[in-house]
Every structure is written in C-alpha cells, then in structure tokens.
Amino acid sequence: MDLTNYFGNMVFNDAVMRSKLPQDIYKALKKTMIEGKALDLNVANVVANAMKEWAIEKGATHFTHWFQPMTGVTAEKHDGFIAVDGNDKIILEFSGAALVRGESDASSFPSGGLRATFEARGYTVWDITSYAFVKDGTLFIPTAFCAYNGEALDKKTPLLRSMEALDKQALRITHLFERHYKNIATKRIITTVGPEQEYFLVDKDIYLKRPDLIITGRTLFGAPPSKGQEMEDHYYGSIKPRIAAFMKEVEEELWKYGVAAKTKHNEAAPGQYELAPIFTITNVACDHNQLTMETLKNVAARHNLACILHEKPFAGVNGSGKHNNWSMATDAGVNLLEPGETPFENAQFLLFLTAIIKSVDVHQDLLRVSCASAGNDHRLGSSEAPPAIISISLGDELTEILTAIETGERYQNKQPEELEIGVTVLPHFPKDTTDRNRTSPFAFTGNKFEFRMLGSSFSVAGPNIVLNTAVADTLMEFANILEESKSFKSDLVKLIRKTLSAHKRIIFNGNNYSEEWLNEAERRGLSNLKNTVDALPKLIERGEVFTKHGVFTEQELQSRYEILLDNYAKTIHIEALTMLDIVKLQIVPAVLKYQNELANLIDKKKADFDSSLERYFLKNISEESASLLTKMLDLQELCNESKPTAILESAKLYSDKILPAMLDLRASADRLETLMSKEYWPLPSYGDLLYSVI
Numbered sequence: 001m002d003l004t005n006y007f008g009n010m011v012f013n014d015a016v017m018r019s020k021l022p023q024d025i026y027k028a029l030k031k032t033m034i035e036g037k038a039l040d041l042n043v044a045n046v047v048a049n050a051m052k053e054w055a056i057e058k059g060a061t062h063f064t065h066w067f068q069p070m071t072g073v074t075a076e077k078h079d080g081f082i083a084v085d086g087n088d089k090i091i092l093e094f095s096g097a098a099l100v101r102g103e104s105d106a107s108s109f110p111s112g113g114l115r116a117t118f119e120a121r122g123y124t125v126w127d128i129t130s131y132a133f134v135k136d137g138t139l140f141i142p143t144a145f146c147a148y149n150g151e152a153l154d155k156k157t158p159l160l161r162s163m164e165a166l167d168k169q170a171l172r173i174t175h176l177f178e179r180h181y182k183n184i185a186t187k188r189i190i191t192t193v194g195p196e197q198e199y200f201l202v203d204k205d206i207y208l209k210r211p212d213l214i215i216t217g218r219t220l221f222g223a224p225p226s227k228g229q230e231m232e233d234h235y236y237g238s239i240k241p242r243i244a245a246f247m248k249e250v251e252e253e254l255w256k257y258g259v260a261a262k263t264k265h266n267e268a269a270p271g272q273y274e275l276a277p278i279f280t281i282t283n284v285a286c287d288h289n290q291l292t293m294e295t296l297k298n299v300a301a302r303h304n305l306a307c308i309l310h311e312k313p314f315a316g317v318n319g320s321g322k323h324n325n326w327s328m329a330t331d332a333g334v335n336l337l338e339p340g341e342t343p344f345e346n347a348q349f350l351l352f353l354t355a356i357i358k359s360v361d362v363h364q365d366l367l368r369v370s371c372a373s374a375g376n377d378h379r380l381g382s383s384e385a386p387p388a389i390i391s392i393s394l395g396d397e398l399t400e401i402l403t404a405i406e407t408g409e410r411y412q413n414k415q416p417e418e419l420e421i422g423v424t425v426l427p428h429f430p431k432d433t434t435d436r437n438r439t440s441p442f443a444f445t446g447n448k449f450e451f452r453m454l455g456s457s458f459s460v461a462g463p464n465i466v467l468n469t470a471v472a473d474t475l476m477e478f479a480n481i482l483e484e485s486k487s488f489k490s491d492l493v494k495l496i497r498k499t500l501s502a503h504k505r506i507i508f509n510g511n512n513y514s515e516e517w518l519n520e521a522e523r524r525g526l527s528n529l530k531n532t533v534d535a536l537p538k539l540i541e542r543g544e545v546f547t548k549h550g551v552f553t554e555q556e557l558q559s560r561y562e563i564l565l566d567n568y569a570k571t572i573h574i575e576a577l578t579m580l581d582i583v584k585l586q587i588v589p590a591v592l593k594y595q596n597e598l599a600n601l602i603d604k605k606k607a608d609f610d611s612s613l614e615r616y617f618l619k620n621i622s623e624e625s626a627s628l629l630t631k632m633l634d635l636q637e638l639c640n641e642s643k644p645t646a647i648l649e650s651a652k653l654y655s656d657k658i659l660p661a662m663l664d665l666r667a668s669a670d671r672l673e674t675l676m677s678k679e680y681w682p683l684p685s686y687g688d689l690l691y692s693v694i
C-alpha cells in the first residue's frame with residue numbers, strides 16, 4: 001500500500017483544498033480557519049461546490065452535519081445532494097449555506113431544560129478547523145450544535161470556546177516573554193491532545209448470549225474465572241492473528257479519514273487492547289477519537305467480534321480508560337511544555353508548568369467532575385486506575401528543581417544563583433525518568449501532561465474543556481501581574497516561587513494506589529470525591545471559572561449538571577432492570593430445571609444407591625436460590641419505589657441503595673453459577689468471554 005497517498009484520501013484536507021479551490025478562495029478559507037472567524041457566504045458557496053464535486057468523485061450521494069450532543073455519542077442526519085430540476089431530472093446540489101449551517105430538530109436530544117419544547121429547532125455550524133470527510137457514501141461535515149439563542153447543545157461548542165480562552169491568555173504570556181527575550185510574535189496558541197484508547201474484544205457469538213453486555217455494556221453477573229490477569233501474560237503479549245487482522249483493518253479505515261492511528265498493543269487484562277493516534281489540535285483530536293470509537297465497533301462486527309468500550313465490563317479484571325495526553329503549542333509548532341534549550345525557553349516553560357500546577361490544584365474538583373460517570377465509578381479509586389484524588393506527578397528530578405527554585409536553595413551541586421530562572425539551562429527530562437509513575441492521575445511525561453482518569457467511553461471534550469479553562473484562568477492571573485511589572489525577570493521568579501509554595505501540595509510522585517496516600521492526601525487537604533454523585537454538585541459550586549471565560553453560561557452549566565445526574569440515575573436504573581430480567585427470565589428457570597433434574601435422580605435412586613452428591617448440590621442450590629429470591633425482591637422493591645423529584649436526591653438513591661442491592665443480587669447469582677451445571681447455566685462464563693478469541 002502506498003501509505004502516503006492512502007492516508008487521508010477520504011478527507012477534504014489542505015492539499016485537496018489547495019488543488020480544488022481558486023487561489024483567492026483558498027486563501028480566504030485558510031485565513032478564516034486560522035483566525036477562527038465566520039466564513040463569508042460567497043467563499044462558502046465556492047467551497048461547497050468544490051467539496052460536493054470532490055465528494056461525489058469519492059462516491060458520496062449524501063452529506064451530513066456531524067455533531068456531538070450531550071449524550072456522549074455522535075449524531076448525524078443525512079441529506080441527499082439530490083434535487084429535481086423541474087423536468088423530472090435529478091441534479092446534485094450543495095450550497096454554501098448548507099455547508100456552513102444546518103437545521104436540526106433538537107427536541108429528542110437531552111438539553112437539560114435549555115431549549116423550550118416549543119422551540120425544538122437547533123442548528124449546526126461547520127467547525128471549519130476540522131476537515132470534512134467521506135465515509136460510507138456520505139460527506140461528513142464536523143459541526144457545533146446550538147440552540148437558536150446561541151446556547152450550546154453539544155460538547156464541541158464549549159470545547160472550542162475553552163480553546164479560545166486558553167489561546168487568549170497564553171498569548172499574553174508568550175508575548176511578554178517575546179518582548180523580554182526575543183523578537184518574534186506568536187499569533188496563536190493551540191492545545192494538543194493524543195488520546196490513548198483502551199477497549200475489549202469478545203467473540204460476537206458469545207457476546208450475543210449476554211444480554212447484560214448488549215444492553216448495558218458491562219457484565220452484571222459472572223463468577224470470577226479460574227484465571228484472570230494474575231499471570232500478567234497478556235500485557236504487550238504477541239497479538240493473535242484474528243486480532244491482528246482486526247487491528248489492521250481499523251488502522252486502514254482510520255488512515256483513510258486522516259486519523260493517524262500509530263500504536264497498538266495488548267493491554268493488562270485478557271481480551272483488552274489499546275490504540276493511540278499521533279496527537280493533534282484538541283477539537284480535531286476529539287472528532288478523531290469519536291470516529292475511532294465508532295470504527296472500532298464497526299470493524300469488530302465485520303470480524304465477528306464485539307468491541308466493548310465500557311469502563312468496567314468485567315468485575316475483578318482491569319477496566320478500560322483513556323489517557324488524555326495534553327500540551328500547548330504555538331502556531332510555529334513549538335511545544336510550550338518542552339523544557340527547551342535556551343534561558344528564554346526554560347523560563348517560559350517553568351512559568352507554564354507553574355501555571356498548570358496551580359490550575360490543577362485550584363480546579364481539582366472540576367477535573368474530577370470531568371471524569372465522573374456511572375461507568376467510571378467502578379474504576380477510579382480501585383487499584384487499577386488513578387484514585388478519585390487528583391494529584392500531579394512530575395518525577396523526582398523536576399520536583400527537586402522546583403523545590404530548589406521555591407526555596408532558593410542548591411540544586412545538586414549548582415550554586416543557588418545559577419538556578420535563577422532565565423540564567424540556567426534546565427536539564428533534559430528523558431521520558432524514562434518522568435514516566436515511571438503509572439499510578440498518577442496527572443503525570444508530566446517529558447513534554448506533555450497525561451491526564452489518566454478518563455473513562456474509555458468518554459468524549460475527550462469534557463476533560464479538555466476543564467483543563468483548558470482552568471489553565472486559561474491561571475494564565476490570566478499571571479498575565480495581569482506580569483504585564484504590570486517594572487522588573488519582569490525578578491517578578492517572574494517571585495511569582496513562580498509564591499505559586500509553588502502555595503500549590504505544591506498537589507505534587508505527589510509516590511504510589512497513588514497506596515493506603516498511605518489516602519491519608520496523606522487528606523492531611524494535605526486535597527479533595528476526594530468518591531463517586532459521581534459526590535462529584536457532580538461541584539460543577540455548579542465551582543463553575544464560576546467557566547462563565548468568567550465565556551466557556552459556559554450559567555444556564556449551560558446547570559443543564560449539563562442535570563443531564564449528567566439524570567444520565568447517572570438512568571444508567572443504573574437500566575442496569576437494575578436488566579439484572580431483574582436476567583434473573584427472572586433466565587437464571588431462575590435454569591436453576592429450577594437443574595434442581596428438578598437432581599431431585600428426580602435422588603428420587604429414582606431411592607434408598608438403593610448413594611445420592612450424597614446430588615443431595616449436596618441440591619441442598620446448596622436450594623439454599624442459595626432462597627437467598628437469590630430475597631435479593632431479587634429487595635432490588636425489585638427499590639426499583640419500583642417512587643423516586644424523589646429532586647434530581648440529586650434521586651441520583652443518591654441509586655448510588656447508596658440500588659447499586660449495593662445490585663451487588664448483593666449479583667453475589668448470590670454468582671454463587672449459584674459455581675454450583676450449577678454449565679450446560680444449564682444460561683450465560684457464557686467469564687472464562688468464555690475473556691478467552692473467547694483464540
């Protein structure tokens with residue numbers, strides 16, 4: 001395969017635009033992209049026509065405004081290019097207006113009360129910084145989704161706003177440095193993201209026998225297998241041919257759409273894998289990650305596999321997360337978190353680093369909220385994923401340097417004055433000295449931060465909205481101070497020192513999974529929001545930073561809070577009902593049948609033969625089934641109870657009462673599984689699921 005021609009061949013990218021558009025139109029479009037301005041309709045018309053011609057060549061008959069509603073998936077409504085010309089002839093049409101703006105009936109998407117039902121319309125606007133592409137005969141136009149009054153109904157709009165906020169404040173900082181150190185002017189600062197995506201693969205025939213996986217994305221029952229991940233023989237193990245064929249097709253598919261899928265390997269749990277692309281600008285990374293998740297699912301189906309993106313599909317083995325690698329870069333491509341070689345780069349790096357430390361400390365609750373969901377609650381805080389406590393790992397070397405700066409003391413053998421920022425050249429931080437701590441929720445890994453708390457099924461939008469806004473806020477504060485300064489270099493040192501000493505409590509390089517850290521974090525006053533219901537109210541309590549930077553209005557925040565809580569309660573409600581169905585419709589009949597068989601045998605054997613084995617199992621199964629009945633009725637009653645109307649109270653009922661009742665019911669069913677004949681047990685076992693691909 002000629003990869004250089006193949007990569008992005010279904011994307012209306014820069015090279016295509018340059019070749020298909022008149023030069024002045026191309027220039028106008030590029031200018032709009034770089035400056036983030038609205039597109040002139042005359043330009044849009046020419047672009048739309050070129051895009052249509054190109055898309056038709058690629059086999060497209062339809063176009064869609066592709067958007068990301070607040071439910072976390074992507075949405076699309078397809079329209080044909082076709083129009084009739086009055087002579088019963090079909091013509092193919094696509095106007096600039098249809099390109100830049102689409103109308104959509106928004107009434108069935110959750111909006112958390114943002115959009116009155118009488119005004120059901122929303123509209124989608126082309127995010128021209130994310131390229132259009134052709135997939136399955138349709139031209140996909142990445143868009144943002146708003147209500148008529150401009151309120152954001154999606155995740156993309158606030159993400160773009162947060163990138164703008166960071167751009168604005170970070171530029172003030174780079175301009176200060178540029179004024180004092182060298183004469184260049186950065187025009188734009190973007191944030192970059194490379195998300196590492198974890199997932200499970202299960203043979204589809206086996207998957208289809210698990211209604212819990214199909215309906216809720218995770219197993220609600222299942223006794224532990226005789227072999228889990230204790231042998232640690234899956235991580236980075238050789239990839240089985242059937243999986244390799246699947247991965248190859250995923251990559252080929254993604255490359256066509258311009259997603260630079262780069263690394264792939266087996267993950268920690270049996271049946272678990274990871275894919276990572278090369279990083280790119282955040283809004284595009286977000287689109288690409290949505291496309292990646294969709295592609296994983298679609299390609300899996302073609303290989304008779306099921307791809308599971310849930311955070312915790314199997315109890316007792318590792319769940320799946322998403323590592324959000326994040327940095328900031330200038331329009332010249334300079335990574336602002338690269339320690340650099342010159343005093344100028346060093347000083348600037350240290351200021352940005354200090355800003356991030358402060359931002360993560362001050363906004364730890366919001367970062368925690370951005371990773372909260374019913375699915376992720378099963379991971380965070382158990383010893384496989386970062387704890388629910390936010391902290392930063394910098395590695396020992398960088399921490400020592402920061403300590404030396406803060407205290408003005410010696411760093412290794414160097415004299416303190418040599419450490420004065422802007423004078424010393426910082427040592428390079430090779431990846432292996434910074435990346436050792438895999439337990440940290442927020443780790444510096446050489447030239448970027450890795451935010452590791454995201455769940456595997458998340459859109460990266462939410463966590464990056466928080467990260468960008470939090471950092472923008474600190475940078476604004478820093479810029480306000482430094483722009484007034486009469487003595488930039490010494491005020492810079494003072495600011496860094498003061499900030500480090502106020503916020504160093506957030507730095508922790510040790511084992512985040514340990515019991516001692518829980519105590520230590522509490523002593524340091526770090527927050528520990530254990531689950532989604534604990535975390536979500538912080539979105540409102542601490543949300544002022546979003547309104548301050550124009551990322552969310554108060555109403556938009558309130559709507560997101562309500563949607564997230566509602567989503568949490570609904571997720572658990574559906575899981576509970578699914579459990580009850582499986583118990584009543586599948587487990588109970590199987591248990592009765594098997595008991596009947598045992599009882600018949602005992603009856604037939606009468607006193608003539610020994611029936612101790614049959615009796616042993618019949619007795620234990622009978623006892624356990626009585627317990628199953630009690631647990632089932634308990635859960636049923638809780639589900640039937642009328643719920644508090646206050647949405648937070650209702651969500652609390654799910655976390656405090658219903659989830660534990662589900663666990664009780666599961667424990668009883670799992671014990672039965674170990675007592676029953678496999679032939680009679682209605683669900684494929686954990687062993688069947690985890691080792692289904694041979």
Ligand code: ADP
Nearest residue numbers: 192193194195276277278279325326327335448
């Ligand atoms: P790993 O963490 O698996 O050892 P890497 O550190 O090389 O692998 O990269 C992990 C992810 O981080 C990749 O998606 C990579 O593209 C991304 N990444 C690397 N540099 C940056 C950056 N400056 N900004 C954002 N993401 C980055």
Ligand code: MG
Nearest residue numbers: 196323325450
């Ligand atoms: Mg990583």
